[in-house]
Amino acid sequence: MGEIPGARAELDRLGGALRAQLVELISELTPGTGLDLLFLDEPTVVDWHEPLKYRYSTDFRGARAAEVGAAEVARLGAGRLAAAGWTVSQAPEADGSGTVVTGTRDGMSIEIRVAEHVPNVLFSGRTPAMALFTPSFEWPAPVRTPENLTPGYVLCYECDGLGRCPECGGRGWLPDEAAGRVKCPECLGRRVCPICRDAGELAISQLQPFQRGYYPELGKRPE
Incomplete structure (x- = not known):
């Protein structure tokens, strides 16, 4: 298989932008949380149809401060994403257990999940899925x-x-x-x-x- 010119560089650029945005969100919404487990090291295959599609993705769990409610975390997260140029939406979880803040930009997506009954804040980030190689069997x-x-x-x-x-x-x-x-x-x-x-x-x-x-x-x- 042959590399698609510029595809890996663009995916790496998006992966770097995604990680930088996640670092800002985690540091602001769950201060004191270590970032050692925030991995976006290598893109993985997410679509096995030819040509294969790759993307960077991560799920990271932090904890909000006891004095900061879930609604406030959701408000701050939505505001931070909007200020950075992301298109933001907010909706309740399907089971009513919490709130999901979703931001999209340049094919990337970030989700912030919060709930009042637990201190955990779940951050999820995805780049778009991109073909990096042309099939050549x-x-x-x-x-x-x-x-x-x-x-x-x-x-x-x-x-x-x-x-x-x-x-x-x-x-x-x-x-x-x-x-x-x-x-x-x-x-x-x-x-x-x-x-x-x-x-x-x-x-x-x-x-x-x-x-x-x-x-x-x-x-x-x-x-």
Whole structure:
């Protein structure tokens, strides 16, 4: 696969901007909270359809001061995001347990979750999902052909000399409309042909009787 020019640099820029905004929010809304666990180190795959989509994301938990109520934290968080140019909305949790402040900007999103009955404040941040590489899979060449068979061997009846799994071509997965990818049912993700194990050929002397049936030219095994 080939890198999409500028895509990783742009995703890194957005990841850096997201982290900087989260640091401001955490420091203001939950002062004294250590930031050692605020990780946005590497983008992860969030969409397995080709081309794969990556994004930076994090969930971080802080604690509001005892004298500051949840409503005040939500108000301060919404104000901070709005002042920084984020589009802000506020809504109750679906179960009524608290409030969610959501900010969006440049495809990024930040959520702040607060509740009166607990001091915890949950910060979540996401960059947009971006493709970083162009898909470039090519079906592999066979490792064995009639011209380069080892003497006393025949082409594997399962992969016809390919060596790699004949179902997925050695990727270990197949495209799937819903999930993007599913484990190959032929090789179970092992990538190689389940019969010859990447050899592309089978020793005639070691063929089982049912396997010889794939090679009528061999005839029956001598008694």
